[in-house]
Amino acid sequence: MSALPMEAPGGDRPFLTGVVEGFYGRPWRDLDRRAYARLLPRLGLNSYLYCPKADPFLRRQWQRHWPRPRWRELLGLAACFRGAGLHFGVGLSPFALYRRYGDTERRQLRDKIRRLQELRGDLLALLFDDMPGDVPDLAERQAEIVADVRAWSPRTRLLMCPTYYSCDPVLEKHFGAMPADYWSRLGRLLPADVDIFWTGNRVCAERISTADLAPLARAFGRPLTLWDNYPVNDGALRSKHLYLEPLPGREPGLRSRLAGHFCNPMNQAWLSLPALRGLAELHATARPPADWEARELGASLWTRLRRDGALFQREGLDGIAPDRRRALAAEYADLPGPAAAEVAAWLRGEFAFDPACLTD
Structure with a gap:
């Protein structure tokens, strides 16, 4: 069953809805990821981004390629999602690359992007989240990296997560003071077709409204893509809970202000499904039966x-x-x-x- 195309505001690109596997801790099994290639279309959701923090070859060891057996598994996983008619991609977190981006690092990044292109995914995310950000020209350095990736991968829909991806003061507490005008500078410098992730006014936002999004969309100069940290439960406190309610506290009509909406699920793949039902109902992508x-x-x-x-x-x-x-x-x-x-x-x-x- 193929996912239904959904139009994003202001253009003919599909509105992305689905899962961003972007949590810390124990990752999902490939068996469960493959099950999602069947489950997501049943909810009318159309996208899956693979970027578990536990995969070292996406973050701290991003310069290295996966061992051959794991690479074969990833090739099979990508083919599974493509075969289901879903948008599939990888989220690469080149840790603190913006601190030093010379000829050697640029060549390493180009090699990594070329390897990722072998997956034949139509999405690619560059994730600068949860990294030190106290660099005065942070926006300029990150925009340079994104522009290179855009040039190397022109036909891929590119998404980017800023280092400061929320208004939550906890980010500056852990990653340093945000440079002045970081959001507006980033918005001016990034290519217009690059989607920008945002989690809301808090890293794990209890509520998200169109009023919350409006000033940030103006700052970035484009509709945002929600990286919704519900029902994720990978932290010291949240890991003690199972979030089984359908996605709560999201204002109807959010879609008119967004380019996409992904949920970061729990470490428990199957138990994340009730929350995703809420994502589907919010955006009216499908109406699952009561006994789904x-x-x-x-x-x-x-x-x-x-x-x-x-x-x-x-x-x-x-x-x-x-x-x-x-x-x-x-x-x-x-x-x-x-x-x-x-x-x-x-x-x-x-x-x-x-x-x-x-x-x-």
Whole structure:
């Protein structure tokens, strides 16, 4: 089943909706990623970006190519998404490349882009998130890198994540003071056809409205693409919760102000599906039947998640007594299917946050 084309505001490019696998910690299995090539079209979603922070060849070791067996797996994964009629791409995070971008680094980047082109994806993201940003000419340096990639890959839809991708003050706390006029300078310097990621007024925004987006769209000089950090649960606090409600707190009509909307999912692939139903309903890409989750996750599991979902989302692991947690883990472990296995593993603490994941 092919994904339906959706027009973006102000042009004939498709409006991108889907998954950006951009979280820290335990990544998904390729088996589950391939399942998404089947699941996303059923929701009317059309895009998948592969950029798990745990893949070293996309971030700290970006100059190196994947070992041959893993590269064959990625080629197969890309072919799977293409075969489903989905937009597919990779998010490359060339760590702090803007600090030194000479002839050697430029050649390394060109070689990496050429290798990524072998995947035959129609999307490519350059991600400068979660890196030091206290460089006075940060916008100019990043725009130079993006312009080179645009020249090397002219037929690919290019997306870019700024270092300061939210109004959240936590970014300056961790990555240094944002250079003056960074957003407007970046907007003026980037090619007009480059999409810019934005997470909202907070890194993990509880609410996003058209009023939130308007001043940033003016600063960047284009509609933004949401990198929506719901239902992601990769942090020290969020990893203790399962976010099972459909995408909440997003104002209807956001699509008229956006070029695309991606959700960054949980470390649990199958349990992220209810949230993605909310993404589909927000943008009216499809109207899944009322029993959609029961069909995809398993009827017995969905019955129990309707019973326990509020507990898992609001109270989390710390709000469940140890004996009760063990009993629930055993109950879910007895149920069939990968989603039930994810619940059981989470209850057993197998998705616990590891600070080492931040030193990728």
